[in-house]
Amino acid sequence: MKAEMFIGASAVVGTNGHVSGVNPATGETLEPPFGGATLADADRAAALADAAFDAYRETAPEARAVFLETIADNILAIGDALIERAMAETGLPRARLEGERGRTMGQLRLFADIVRDGGYLGLRVDPAMPERQPLPRSDLRLRHIPLGPVVVFGASNFPLAFSVAGGDTASALAAGCPVIVKAHSAHPGTSALVGRAVRDAVAACGLPEGVFSMIFDSGRAAGQALVADPRVKAVGFTGSRGGGLALVAIAQARPEPIPVYAEMSSINPVILLPQALEERAEAIGKGFVASLTLGAGQFCTNPGLVIAVEGPALDRFVASTAEALGMVPAATMLTPGIHAAYARGAAATADNPAVEVAARGQGGGGCAGQAAFFTTSAAAFLKDRSLQEEMFGAASLLVRCADADELAAVVASLEGQLTAALHLADGDHDAVRALLPLLERKAGRILVNGFGTGVEVSHAMVHGGPFPSTSDARTTSVGGLAIQRFLRPVCYQDMPDALLPDALKAANPLGFDRLVNGKR
Numbered sequence: 140m141k142a143e144m145f146i147g148a149s150a151v152v153g154t155n156g157h158v159s160g161v162n163p164a165t166g167e168t169l170e171p172p173f174g175g176a177t178l179a180d181a182d183r184a185a186a187l188a189d190a191a192f193d194a195y196r197e198t199a200p201e202a203r204a205v206f207l208e209t210i211a212d213n214i215l216a217i218g219d220a221l222i223e224r225a226m227a228e229t230g231l232p233r234a235r236l237e238g239e240r241g242r243t244m245g246q247l248r249l250f251a252d253i254v255r256d257g258g259y260l261g262l263r264v265d266p267a268m269p270e271r272q273p274l275p276r277s278d279l280r281l282r283h284i285p286l287g288p289v290v291v292f293g294a295s296n297f298p299l300a301f302s303v304a305g306g307d308t309a310s311a312l313a314a315g316c317p318v319i320v321k322a323h324s325a326h327p328g329t330s331a332l333v334g335r336a337v338r339d340a341v342a343a344c345g346l347p348e349g350v351f352s353m354i355f356d357s358g359r360a361a362g363q364a365l366v367a368d369p370r371v372k373a374v375g376f377t378g379s380r381g382g383g384l385a386l387v388a389i390a391q392a393r394p395e396p397i398p399v400y401a402e403m404s405s406i407n408p409v410i411l412l413p414q415a416l417e418e419r420a421e422a423i424g425k426g427f428v429a430s431l432t433l434g435a436g437q438f439c440t441n442p443g444l445v446i447a448v449e450g451p452a453l454d455r456f457v458a459s460t461a462e463a464l465g466m467v468p469a470a471t472m473l474t475p476g477i478h479a480a481y482a483r484g485a486a487a488t489a490d491n492p493a494v495e496v497a498a499r500g501q502g503g504g505g506c507a508g509q510a511a512f513f514t515t516s517a518a519a520f521l522k523d524r525s526l527q528e529e530m531f532g533a534a535s536l537l538v539r540c541a542d543a544d545e546l547a548a549v550v551a552s553l554e555g556q557l558t559a560a561l562h563l564a565d566g567d568h569d570a571v572r573a574l575l576p577l578l579e580r581k582a583g584r585i586l587v588n589g590f591g592t593g594v595e596v597s598h599a600m601v602h603g604g605p606f607p608s609t610s611d612a613r614t615t616s617v618g619g620l621a622i623q624r625f626l627r628p629v630c631y632q633d634m635p636d637a638l639l640p641d642a643l644k645a646a647n648p649l650g651f652d653r654l655v656n657g658k659r
């Protein structure tokens with residue numbers, strides 16, 4: 140494997156320190172070391188992206204769609220080498236990574252379809268009304284154009300679907316934005332393989348080289364310089380609250396502030412309604428453990444909080460959870476750092492005098508995370524904000540409430556969330572109706588009789604939510620709507636038809652849907 144990053148078309152070996160993959164299952168440092176970018180490398184990537192922008196954003200829909208599909212094909216063509224490298228760098232099992240590769244390709248293809256459809260452009264035409272009294276109306280035509288070059292910070296926990304060619308990159312490229320990826324240092328080899336696949340797609344599709352660059356950063360300076368660079372117009376990020384907020388601060392301090400779409404921490408409350416518990420406490424417990432321990436709990440949609448009213452049915456749920464969790468082996472986590480942070484967080488919760496340990500998974504050494512299930516009272520939870528902190532891994536806290544009012548008070552105290560799950564039966568509908576307005580204020584996705592892990596990539600998906608689950612609650616980082624993050628509206632007033640973009644010309648040569656005088 141070559142230790143390359145990609146500054147436009149050029150494969151470059153970085154000279155500013157290096158990052159190395161570490162196999163978290165064995166502790167082995169993986170070859171080769173990947174050289175980090177200098178500030179000059181970051182500057183060159185930004186210059187190339189800026190130079191590519193005007194040509195790239197006016198590519199025909201079909202050409203841009205084929206580009207996205209070519210990236211997907213190229214990723215598949217890497218073959219097993221990609222899966223094996225990702226397994227070595229993340230400790231994630233083969234089946235999970237093969238599934239994630241399929242999802243990554245599916246995301247790229249979904250955005251290809253969206254580009255072909257043209258609906259994302261939000262076209263509106265208000266034809267001139269020269270005879271209108273007392274004043275004539277101008278001809279007004281609106282389309283959305285891309286913001287400009289986008290910097291993407293991929294996630295550690297999805298080395299393909301939220302990484303170099305993941306959802307942020309796919310949606311930004313689909314919008315017409317050149318992308319510069321700051322590769323996550325937890326999986327540099329995987330990133331290099333995918334980076335080359337994207338770079339080759341740029342060349343094969345005859346696009347300007349600056350449409351895509353990917354750098355490694357041995358510290359934080361190159362990534363931060365890109366966020367501060369005046370040619371960069373938006374940022375996509377998935378990771379910790381601290382990391383996301385640091386990038387938001389840099390973006391806000393620029394002479395020209397820019398949006399940062401950071402997906403950060405979420406504990407994804409699961410609310411168990413009384414009738415559902417009565418009818419199927421044991422089955423809910425089993426399903427909960429399966430979701431909690433998926434991928435060693437390293438999902439931002441992990442069910443980190445359970446809320447329910449006290450009683451024998453809740454005790455049955457706890458017993459079922461404890462039984463299932465006791466059989467779960469410790470699972471290798473992504474990096475020694477993530478494992479250490481998880482172990483620290485779980486230990487702090489266990490040491491909290493208001494918390495009881497209800498169950499633990501099996502123990503393990505090295506980077507293996509031991510699952511844990513804690514309980515506390517609603518009163519203690521409401522008093523101690525630290526109990527709301529994300530423990531990134533397979534740990535969850537049950538909040539026992541005295542009654543429905545206390546349960547509502549616990550929900551009202553929560554920070555913003557990516558998901559909220561309700562386990563309900565027919566007899567719970569009234570209780571749920573009362574909770575729904577509160578849940579809508581708290582979460583981006585409200586789901587019933589399931590768990591938030593395993594996000595469907597589709598048109599109606601929302602993978603976002605109020606702060607701190609994201610830095611911008613108005614949008615989503617997964618699904619078709621993600622493209623809107625990288626667009627802004629432009630209105631053309633009285634522009635001669637010959638000068639209008641094709642999407643807005645009188646004859647509508649692209650055949651896209653347009654809102655004409657407010658009517659479809």
Ligand SMILES: NC(=O)C1=CN([C@@H]2O[C@H](COP(=O)(O)OP(=O)(O)OC[C@H]3O[C@@H](n4cnc5c(N)ncnc54)[C@H](O)[C@@H]3O)[C@@H](O)[C@H]2O)C=CC1
Pocket residue numbers: 292293294295296321322323324359362363377378379380381382383385386402403404405438439476477480481529531
């Ligand atoms: N909620 C979620 O979706 C996820 C949360 N996490 C949390 O983040 C912790 C660490 O995991 P990481 O993936 O390494 O997240 P991280 O936030 O530390 O890093 C993510 C990316 O941002 C960059 N970065 C972070 N802070 C920065 C700064 N101040 N300036 C410039 N660049 C910066 C990193 O180099 C990396 O590329 C986990 O233990 C977990 O708590 C991690 C993955 C997903």
Ligand SMILES: O=C(O)CCC(=O)C(=O)O
Pocket residue numbers: 294296297301377437438439440591592593594595602
């Ligand atoms: O649950 C999923 O499929 C996606 C989770 C996610 O976005 C994340 O963990 O970063």
